[in-house]
Amino acid sequence: MLKFSLMRLYEYEGLKLFRESQIQTLDTIVVSSADEIKDVELPAIVKAQVLSGGRGKKGLVKPCKDLEEVKKAAKEMLGKEVGGEQVEKVLIEPYLIDKNAEYYLGITYDTVNRSPVVLVSKKGGIEVEEIAKEKEAIKTLPINPIIGLQPWQARQILSQAGFSGIHFLSLTKILLGMWDVFTRYDARLVEINPLIETESEEFIAADAKIILDDEADFRHSNLEFPPRDVMGRKPTESELAAKEIDTNDHRGSAGSTYIELDGDIAVIAAGGGGSLVNMDALMALGGKPANYTEHSGNPPKEKLEKLSKIVLSKKGLSGVWFVGATANFTDIYETLAGFVQALRSIKPKPRYPIVIRRGGPRYEEAFKMLGEVKKKEGFDFHVFGPETPMTSTAKTMVDLANKFKGKR
Amino acid sequence: MSILVDKNTKVLVQGATGKEGQRGITQMINYGTKVLAGVTPGKGGQKVEGIPVFDTVKEAVDKFPEINTSFICVPKMAAKDAILEAIYYDIPLINVLTEHLPISDAAYTVASAKEKNIRIVGPSSIGIISPGKAKLGSIGGSEPNFSFTIGDVGVISKSGGMASEISFILKKEGLGQSTAIGVGGDMIVGSTFADLLEIFEKDEETKAVVLFGEHGGTYEEEAAEFIKAKKFTKPVAAFISGLFAEMLPHGQSLGHAGAIIEAGKGHRDDKVRALESAGVAIAEIPDDLPKLIKKMVK
Numbered sequence: 001m002l003k004f005s006l007m008r009l010y011e012y013e014g015l016k017l018f019r020e021s022q023i024q025t026l027d028t029i030v031v032s033s034a035d036e037i038k039d040v041e042l043p044a045i046v047k048a049q050v051l052s053g054g055r056g057k058k059g060l061v062k063p064c065k066d067l068e069e070v071k072k073a074a075k076e077m078l079g080k081e082v083g084g085e086q087v088e089k090v091l092i093e094p095y096l097i098d099k100n101a102e103y104y105l106g107i108t109y110d111t112v113n114r115s116p117v118v119l120v121s122k123k124g125g126i127e128v129e130e131i132a133k134e135k136e137a138i139k140t141l142p143i144n145p146i147i148g149l150q151p152w153q154a155r156q157i158l159s160q161a162g163f164s165g166i167h168f169l170s171l172t173k174i175l176l177g178m179w180d181v182f183t184r185y186d187a188r189l190v191e192i193n194p195l196i197e198t199e200s201e202e203f204i205a206a207d208a209k210i211i212l213d214d215e216a217d218f219r220h221s222n223l224e225f226p227p228r229d230v231m232g233r234k235p236t237e238s239e240l241a242a243k244e245i246d247t248n249d250h251r252g253s254a255g256s257t258y259i260e261l262d263g264d265i266a267v268i269a270a271g272g273g274g275s276l277v278n279m280d281a282l283m284a285l286g287g288k289p290a291n292y293t294e295h296s297g298n299p300p301k302e303k304l305e306k307l308s309k310i311v312l313s314k315k316g317l318s319g320v321w322f323v324g325a326t327a328n329f330t331d332i333y334e335t336l337a338g339f340v341q342a343l344r345s346i347k348p349k350p351r352y353p354i355v356i357r358r359g360g361p362r363y364e365e366a367f368k369m370l371g372e373v374k375k376k377e378g379f380d381f382h383v384f385g386p387e388t389p390m391t392s393t394a395k396t397m398v399d400l401a402n403k404f405k406g407k408r
Numbered sequence: 409m410s411i412l413v414d415k416n417t418k419v420l421v422q423g424a425t426g427k428e429g430q431r432g433i434t435q436m437i438n439y440g441t442k443v444l445a446g447v448t449p450g451k452g453g454q455k456v457e458g459i460p461v462f463d464t465v466k467e468a469v470d471k472f473p474e475i476n477t478s479f480i481c482v483p484k485m486a487a488k489d490a491i492l493e494a495i496y497y498d499i500p501l502i503n504v505l506t507e508h509l510p511i512s513d514a515a516y517t518v519a520s521a522k523e524k525n526i527r528i529v530g531p532s533s534i535g536i537i538s539p540g541k542a543k544l545g546s547i548g549g550s551e552p553n554f555s556f557t558i559g560d561v562g563v564i565s566k567s568g569g570m571a572s573e574i575s576f577i578l579k580k581e582g583l584g585q586s587t588a589i590g591v592g593g594d595m596i597v598g599s600t601f602a603d604l605l606e607i608f609e610k611d612e613e614t615k616a617v618v619l620f621g622e623h624g625g626t627y628e629e630e631a632a633e634f635i636k637a638k639k640f641t642k643p644v645a646a647f648i649s650g651l652f653a654e655m656l657p658h659g660q661s662l663g664h665a666g667a668i669i670e671a672g673k674g675h676r677d678d679k680v681r682a683l684e685s686a687g688v689a690i691a692e693i694p695d696d697l698p699k700l701i702k703k704m705v706k
Contacts, residue, residue, distance in 0.1 A: 109595060111595060111625040112626055114515060115519060116515065145515040145516045146516060146520060186511075188511060213510050215508045215509065216511075216513075218484070219510075259656065271569045272567070272569070273566070273567025273570050273649070274567065274569040274573060276567075277567070277647070279652035279653075280650070280651040280693075281693045281694075282652075283651050283652055283655075284692050289652075292652070325573045326549075326555070326573075327549075329549070386554070387580075389694065389695045390573065391693045391694050392693075392695050394693065
């Protein structure tokens with residue numbers, strides 16, 4: 001299934017959680033307009049607050065020597081669009097000149113041990129993907145979630161990573177602080193990169209990467225993080241319209257998952273895992289999907305009609321694929337009736353092939369209805385029941401769409 | 409034979425009076441599964457399909473000490489507690505239907521079960537079926553015979569819908585199933601492909617196994633290692649989904665620390681490569697699975 005269950009925090013939000021758990025950070029200010037910048041400690045660094053990584057390479061982290069430069073950098077960054085994400089806030093922090101070293105500390109979940117795991121590396125301050133290439137430079141320690149991270153374990157992994165002396169106690173405290181954030185907020189990831197060691201041997205978290213587990217939202221109803229887009233880009237008009245369908249009507253789901261794509265085969269799929277397999281099959285056979293959407297849990301006719309209208313409104317389609325496994329309790333007559341209702345409203349009248357594969361409650365009735373509509377209204381329906389594996393109809397769809405394109 | 413579920417399976421349903429619980433109980437009884445008791449805190453004394461409902465697992469197992477399986481279909485807020493309650497009373501097989509379980513709860517309950525050598529299947533498991541013997545959970549809906557039939561192919565699937573769809577594809581080509589299991593697609597699950605291959609290896613009735621995997625995590629790679637190490641010696645065919653999902657911007661893995669742990673693993677390509685190098689036949693589309701199995705099983 002597609003997982004939309006992660007909530008990435010902005011750096012400034014993460015730093016706030018670190019401070020709560022006694023992890024030392026810099027004195028930062030966060031502004032959403034350059035006019036708010038009055039007095040900053042100089043030299044300073046201006047950092048755009050975005051959810052994607054690799055900010056340095058994208059020019060979203062700028063060292064500045066005076067106030068003018070700070071304001072200029074902030075002005076340049078604010079409102080800028082990076083990979084579909086708009087910079088709404090910048091963070092300003094003092095530029096640390098007495099840096100001694102940069103380290104990496106992380107806590108996340110690991111599918112090998114099926115438990116949380118602590119990661120420590122002396123090679124911090126670079127992209128994690130780079131750190132990942134040097135396996136021996138990273139030490140990992142799985143943590144039994146029943147017992148939790150113990151101070152001796154923190155000391156052990158730090159020792160293995162090559163730390164000793166005064167470092168030991170300060171870093172142990174930081175790891176335990178991170179564990180506190182990790183468990184208290186139901187995080188999937190808590191990461192400090194870089195953790196800066198100053199010449200006076202102080203340790204400062206100079207960035208915060210935290211991803212929360214949205215599935216645990218029922219334990220954190222008081223958390224005040226504004227909602228954010230999980231797609232990494234702004235939703236399109238169709239995507240927003242599709243989302244509306246479920247927001248206003250909670251019977252079944254139709255529209256919550258809708259992604260606009262640039263192909264020419266419209267897809268109305270049913271069921272989470274199965275719908276993705278159908279998309280795989282379509283792509284493996286060279287088909288180009290115009291969208292991805294999935295409905296399940298017996299949505300009523302009206303919801304399918306609304307969703308189908310959005311799907312069918314796309315220009316330049318060469319086929320529509322209505323596909324799903326044999327449903328356990330979704331009413332196939334209702335859902336297909338909604339689809340047909342939407343088809344009738346499309347101008348000009350769709351001439352492209354429409355491949356339907358469905359099974360489940362009332363499907364025979366639904367197929368009879370489709371037969372009549374085909375005869376009377378002349379839609380190019382190709383209907384398959386549960387006796388045809390759903391992915392086989394991917395080939396039918398691709399072939400018919402190609403033929404249609406050839407004629408056009 | 410078969411694995412995990414058979415004629416001797418005696419089921420407790422935790423969350424018996426909820427929508428999923430009632431539906432599960434009806435379907436299981438209709439298929440011939442022995443459902444002995446239900447638990448819903450606060451609803452003790454009620455009955456679902458004639459099955460007595462208790463307030464606590466303790467009361468249920470005191471009354472029916474022969475219970476050896478718990479089917480858990482409580483809301484995610486209550487799931488950790490329900491699983492821990494079943495573990496405390498040493499129910500050896502716990503099948504968790506509950507979806508959207510927080511990962512911390514999954515890790516905690518899986519670790520707790522491990523300490524007592526208890527098997528969890530799930531969370532987000534559609535259920536387990538040994539055709540002709542018994543079924544656990546919602547697998548196959550109200551007409552399991554449509555998709556499933558008695559046979560000698562084991563099916564392990566991350567997707568519930570695809571457990572049925574793949575079994576149906578196999579059935580159409582004359583291949584029945586010994587046992588089909590929905591393991592759930594969550595990042596942390598109680599039973600992985602490798603965990604179940606280990607039991608399928610010992611099951612004489614199972615001649616081959618089909619896997620349905622998805623991008624993300626490392627359970628497919630773990631299965632490949634397991635097969636490479638000759639711990640599973642029967643033919644395996646697999647379909648790995650993810651071609652489309654990985655094309656999407658959020659289809660990427662966790663990135664960050666995930667990049668360190670899963671370096672060279674986790675993507676569909678990584679999984680396909682690992683499985684192929686272990687001798688697993690990879691299907692381009694699920695419809696090819698029967699052909700691949702038939703080629704390997706002489």
